[in-house]
Amino acid sequence: MQVKGEATILALLDSHATNLAVGRHKFLFQEGDPALHFYRLVNGTVQLSKMRINGRRQIVRLLLPGDLFGFEGGQHRRLTAECLSDTVVSQYQSEMLDQIGDGVTDLHKALMRFLRRQLFLTHEHTVMLGRQTALERVAAFLHLLAKRKNIKNGEILTLPMRRRDFADYLGLSVETVSRMLTKLKDAGLIAVLKDHGKFIIRDVDSLEDVMLDAKAYGFS
Amino acid sequence: MQVKGEATILALLDSHATNLAVGRHKFLFQEGDPALHFYRLVNGTVQLSKMRINGRRQIVRLLLPGDLFGFEGGQHRRLTAECLSDTVVSQYQSEMLDQIGDGVTDLHKALMRFLRRQLFLTHEHTVMLGRQTALERVAAFLHLLAKRKNIKNGEILTLPMRRRDFADYLGLSVETVSRMLTKLKDAGLIAVLKDHGKFIIRDVDSLEDVMLDAKAYGFS
DNA sequence: CGCCTCCTTGAGTACGATCAAAATGGGTGG
DNA sequence: CCACCCATTTTGATCGTACTCAAGGAGGCG
Numbered sequence: 187m188q189v190k191g192e193a194t195i196l197a198l199l200d201s202h203a204t205n206l207a208v209g210r211h212k213f214l215f216q217e218g219d220p221a222l223h224f225y226r227l228v229n230g231t232v233q234l235s236k237m238r239i240n241g242r243r244q245i246v247r248l249l250l251p252g253d254l255f256g257f258e259g260g261q262h263r264r265l266t267a268e269c270l271s272d273t274v275v276s277q278y279q280s281e282m283l284d285q286i287g288d289g290v291t292d293l294h295k296a297l298m299r300f301l302r303r304q305l306f307l308t309h310e311h312t313v314m315l316g317r318q319t320a321l322e323r324v325a326a327f328l329h330l331l332a333k334r335k336n337i338k339n340g341e342i343l344t345l346p347m348r349r350r351d352f353a354d355y356l357g358l359s360v361e362t363v364s365r366m367l368t369k370l371k372d373a374g375l376i377a378v379l380k381d382h383g384k385f386i387i388r389d390v391d392s393l394e395d396v397m398l399d400a401k402a403y404g405f406s
Numbered sequence: 407m408q409v410k411g412e413a414t415i416l417a418l419l420d421s422h423a424t425n426l427a428v429g430r431h432k433f434l435f436q437e438g439d440p441a442l443h444f445y446r447l448v449n450g451t452v453q454l455s456k457m458r459i460n461g462r463r464q465i466v467r468l469l470l471p472g473d474l475f476g477f478e479g480g481q482h483r484r485l486t487a488e489c490l491s492d493t494v495v496s497q498y499q500s501e502m503l504d505q506i507g508d509g510v511t512d513l514h515k516a517l518m519r520f521l522r523r524q525l526f527l528t529h530e531h532t533v534m535l536g537r538q539t540a541l542e543r544v545a546a547f548l549h550l551l552a553k554r555k556n557i558k559n560g561e562i563l564t565l566p567m568r569r570r571d572f573a574d575y576l577g578l579s580v581e582t583v584s585r586m587l588t589k590l591k592d593a594g595l596i597a598v599l600k601d602h603g604k605f606i607i608r609d610v611d612s613l614e615d616v617m618l619d620a621k622a623y624g625f626s
Numbered sequence: 627c628g629c630c631t632c633c634t635t636g637a638g639t640a641c642g643a644t645c646a647a648a649a650t651g652g653g654t655g656g
Numbered sequence: 657c658c659a660c661c662c663a664t665t666t667t668g669a670t671c672g673t674a675c676t677c678a679a680g681g682a683g684g685c686g
Contacts (some may be wrong), residue, residue: 210566225512231566235574245575247528250554271566291590294514297503300474301521308467308528315535316577320642334470344492346430346451347468349665354455355465357536359643364666380651380664406641411654540674569633582674600683602633626673 203276214267215256221263223277224256229395230273233266236313236342240399244316246309257283258309259302265309315357318397321405323356324366325396332387343385369405370396423496434487434495443497444476450493454485456533460619464536466529475614477503478529479522487528490558535577539620544586546617548596553605563605582609589625590616 203229209215214225232249246265249255258265268308283298290398314323328343337343352362370376375393379387387393395403411449425448428434434445437457447469454467454475466485469475477500478484503518534543548563559564573580590596595613607613615623 189519198570203458233567233575243574244577246531247524248575255522256516270571294518297474298514298518298521301518301525303523304467305521308532311466312528312532315532316574326445347453351453351465351490354463354536355453355468357464360665361644361667364641365642368666382651480641505629559631568631579675586675586683602683 195257202278202282202392204278206275206277208269208273208275210269210272213380214264214269215318216266216402219262219263221256221261222280224280224283225278226276227251227253227255227299228274228276228372230275231270232273233268233270235268236265236309238317239311240400240402242317242380244313246312255301256280259299260306264306301312319368319400320356320362321366321400322397323358324363325370325375325393325400327356328370328385329385329393329397332390332393337387337390339390341387342379343387344383346383349382349383373405422502425497426497427490428493428495430489430492432489433533434489435483435574436486437483437594439483441476441481442500444474444500444503445487445498446496447471447473448494448496450495451490452493453488453493454492454535455488456485456529456539458618460622462537466532475520476500478526479519480600482524484526486613491512510613522531540576540578540582540616541586541589541620541625542617543578545585545620547576547591548590548605548615549574549610549617552610552613557607557610559608559610561607563607564603566603569602578617593625 227249233245234247235243235245237243312328331345332343349360350365353363367378371378375389378383449471452469453465455463455465457463474545534546551565552563568585569580573583591598595609
């Protein structure tokens with residue numbers, strides 16, 4: 187079933203494909219590039235990675251022949267695609283994702299957009315777990331929720347999770363989460379209310395700084 | 407644009423929706439359940455998690471109102487969805503994902519399936535980075551590639567990555583990867599060839615055991 | 627042959643986990 | 657309303673895993 191599906195993709199796409207040969211250690215695209223195409227890996231190996239400000243890198247996906255990639259969403263690349271070996275890819279216009287099939291409903295387009303966004307968000311999570319310290323993770327989580335819930339400095343962030351859930355999201359122990367919250371509290375970036383699920387966000391921007399590089403911000 | 411997209415989803419889906427109210431700490435579904443529906447979170451907070459054999463848990467996604475979930479793919483749930491607060495969700499038949507829009511092409515269906523599979527794979531990666539030891543990660547990576555490339559005991563696994571890439575995929579340092587490979591070599595599960603990109607896989611099943619729980623297998 | 631890159635091994639350190647105990651708070655029943 | 661109990665969080669002490677820094681080996685290529 188899966189195989190049949192992939193064969194179908196191949197057949198339908200091939201009439202619109204441009205084939206590219208790319209050398210070892212060459213980049214197909216890099217973070218920030220405009221996202222004009224998506225790809226199908228024909229031969230070779232490609233890795234998708236993200237680079238953090240402090241130079242630490244996380245590879246979020248390893249691609250083998252048959253894999254599609256480069257449609258993670260958005261106008262610009264949020265990932266870097268590097269060829270690990272001499273590689274052949276088929277290249278397609280990104281617009282095809284919306285155009286193919288005249289009867290494609292808005293619903294389907296929206297679902298696709300949603301899935302692509304999920305993929306992006308999961309990649310962010312991957313980077314966090316692979317390449318951020320405990321303090322950076324806790325700061326990143328609070329920052330994420332503050333942004334998503336549009337919470338300004340001085341306002342209350344409510345999240346109904348217990349510390350156990352908090353820890354299991356961040357890949358840490360309960361105790362470490364608690365300690366990092368205390369650190370952020372002592373630094374004046376948040377206040378922890380008696381109701382343990384509520385925090386006052388005192389300084390969103392500093393949370394972002396800590397999230398990006400706790401050491402550069404001045405923590406230990 | 408994003409907002410408009412989501413509003414469109416809402417409007418189109420609502421005619422087919424069943425609304426559910428679910429209490430705090432109740433499960434919407436658990437790993438292994440048949441996957442008959444997908445959902446839209448109307449109110450409350452839901453978390454998607456995976457439990458490892460040794461009892462360690464990783465939350466792979468936190469859902470807020472407006473988020474869609476439950477279409478990660480496959481016949482059975484690979485995630486557990488737990489309500490963190492009293493929650494309202496709209497429930498839809500999974501079949502709608504394939505049926506809606508008569509003009510939906512095989513290409514679009516295949517792309518959707520592919521995206522859903524990617525999401526699943528990324529979740530696996532997330533669990534690895536959040537809740538597996540260095541040795542378990544290295545074993546898991548070799549096991550993954552051996553399976554994917556259909557390599558049997560005694561055969562050669564070629565991966566054109568350098569140790570740097572290996573490490574950045576696993577969220578480890580180069581030195582740690584090297585040490586863990588040596589451990590696996592000393593235990594007789596692999597052999598490391600002079601050409602550093604090639605390994606002989608000596609015992610796929612044991613690699614899987616180590617990947618699942620290195621301590622239970624007998625390491626350190 | 628010699629240089630350069632990559633990998634491995636070694637020594638010491640540090641971050642976060644684990645184990646243990648104290649503090650805080652919520653809920654229940656008297 | 658208060659006293660008690662239980663669950664949860666915080667804090668403390670110790671331990672262990674993986675990181676960092678450093679040196680040594682092994683291949684590849686000119």
